[in-house]
Amino acid sequence: MKNSKKEIMESLLAAFPAWTVKPYVHWAVHVSLYSAKTRSYMIKKGIHFTETSPAAGVFGAKDRWAEVIMPALGYSTMPVLDLPDGTFISDTTAIIRYLEEQHPEPPMLPSDPIMRALAWLIFNYGTEGLFLNAQHYRWSFSESADFAAADIGRAIAGPTNVEVIKMMGENFQAMKLEKFPTEVGITAETIPAIEKSNELLFEKLDVHFRHYPYILGGRPSIADAAMMETLHAHLGRDIYPANIMKKTAPALYRWTETMNRPGIVDAELSQIPQEYLDPDNLPDTLLDFLKLVSDDFGPQLEASVNAYEDWLATDPERPEGAIITVDGAAMNRQKMGQMAYSQQGITIKRDAWPDIPNMHQYVLEVVDMMDAKEKSDWSELMQSVGGEIFVNTRLSRPIKLHKHQPPYAYVLGESVLGT
Numbered sequence: 177m178k179n180s181k182k183e184i185m186e187s188l189l190a191a192f193p194a195w196t197v198k199p200y201v202h203w204a205v206h207v208s209l210y211s212a213k214t215r216s217y218m219i220k221k222g223i224h225f226t227e228t229s230p231a232a233g234v235f236g237a238k239d240r241w242a243e244v245i246m247p248a249l250g251y252s253t254m255p256v257l258d259l260p261d262g263t264f265i266s267d268t269t270a271i272i273r274y275l276e277e278q279h280p281e282p283p284m285l286p287s288d289p290i291m292r293a294l295a296w297l298i299f300n301y302g303t304e305g306l307f308l309n310a311q312h313y314r315w316s317f318s319e320s321a322d323f324a325a326a327d328i329g330r331a332i333a334g335p336t337n338v339e340v341i342k343m344m345g346e347n348f349q350a351m352k353l354e355k356f357p358t359e360v361g362i363t364a365e366t367i368p369a370i371e372k373s374n375e376l377l378f379e380k381l382d383v384h385f386r387h388y389p390y391i392l393g394g395r396p397s398i399a400d401a402a403m404m405e406t407l408h409a410h411l412g413r414d415i416y417p418a419n420i421m422k423k424t425a426p427a428l429y430r431w432t433e434t435m436n437r438p439g440i441v442d443a444e445l446s447q448i449p450q451e452y453l454d455p456d457n458l459p460d461t462l463l464d465f466l467k468l469v470s471d472d473f474g475p476q477l478e479a480s481v482n483a484y485e486d487w488l489a490t491d492p493e494r495p496e497g498a499i500i501t502v503d504g505a506a507m508n509r510q511k512m513g514q515m516a517y518s519q520q521g522i523t524i525k526r527d528a529w530p531d532i533p534n535m536h537q538y539v540l541e542v543v544d545m546m547d548a549k550e551k552s553d554w555s556e557l558m559q560s561v562g563g564e565i566f567v568n569t570r571l572s573r574p575i576k577l578h579k580h581q582p583p584y585a586y587v588l589g590e591s592v593l594g595t
């Protein structure tokens with residue numbers, strides 16, 4: 177008997193399983209800081225995805241964004257990942273944790289516990305520790321601001337809507353600059369600290385990427401993806417900082433390109449084994465970078481955790497599930513209060529959000545599962561790069577990422593730690 181069309185289709189799908197995979201949809205825009213993290217992660221991981229934005233028409237995208245995602249979220253944020261089962265996740269860290277669990281191969285986290293803890297630490301630094309660099313180099317310089325604003329207008333209004341693009345662009349820069357001194361901590365006094373940190377960052381990463389294609393050696397990891405946020409989306413594209421990067425750190429610039437294409441190695445570095453570095457033999461290029469992470473990010477971690485503890489202390493009886501914010505409502509930036517910390521000898525005051533303490537829990541989670549020898553090696557490594565804060569800082573109550581279903585927020589976790 178002749179096979180029916182259905183049977184033929186079924187045998188074809190069995191032969192080519194990739195055809196049956198409904199792609200993830202990455203709601204993102206090219207110019208967006210956080211979108212660069214999930215995009216490069218999925219490219220390197222080899223995850224089949226389509227990218228669309230609220231202004232685009234792909235697969236009826238506009239309607240889903242306006243009628244389903246935005247009303248469910250109750251606030252605006254980018255990126256969002258649509259899952260094949262019809263649900264979505266709204267936060268880059270939640271997206272990466274979910275995908276890593278769903279698709280363990282190829283791993284984007286080292287199996288060695290020391291390297292794994294390091295990956296989460298750099299992930300935290302890349303996701304939030306460079307926020308001021310991104311904001312300053314984009315919005316304080318008119319050539320950068322004009323370029324970025326045009327791209328934002330293009331994403332929102334559509335690429336041919338020139339007049340609206342121009343208007344949106346102008347509004348965006350003014351809106352961002354207004355928040356600089358109070359919410360973000362960028363002022364005439366703090367700019368020298370941000371620029372000094374950035375100069376050191378470019379210098380150290382350029383040396384490292386002359387020797388290794390990725391931050392943890394011959395394989396990409398979640399740490400690279402997180403650093404792509406600031407280093408690609410803003411510093412690697414906006415006119416003013418991209419020129420500095422190309423002139424002073426060409427190997428770093430090359431890494432931003434490598435991270436946005438599939439495959440493992442950079443052709444010139446193909447002699448490097450496609451493996452993560454050996455924790456007993458970390459190169460000076462990585463150790464030097466980690467010293468900078470400790471200097472610049474250690475105080476930020478401490479200040480954010482203190483802000484979280486202060487928020488907790490205002491009402492110690494808060495139940496699990498309570499949204500971690502002074503305003504009580506789910507939102508993109510959940511303000512816990514203000515924090516102050518020292519960077520390059522200058523005090524920076526700005527809003528504190530739960531993101532940094534939340535990600536620090538993933539470092540602690542790995543460390544807590546280490547055996548005694550590994551714990552002592554981790555402490556020794558952190559001590560050697562001035563990162564004791566990363567070992568000693570703990571949270572008195574856990575934070576839970578609740579970004580896959582309402583309230584789409586950082587909330588208090590299940591139990592009080594240590595009881």
Ligand SMILES: N[C@@H](CCC(=O)N[C@@H](CS)C(=O)NCC(=O)O)C(=O)O
Binds near residue numbers: 253
């Ligand atoms: N914690 C979020 C932050 C996402 C975020 O702030 N995205 C920016 C765009 S790059 C945004 O949506 N800004 C718009 C807004 O704050 O309204 C994540 O990791 O996804």
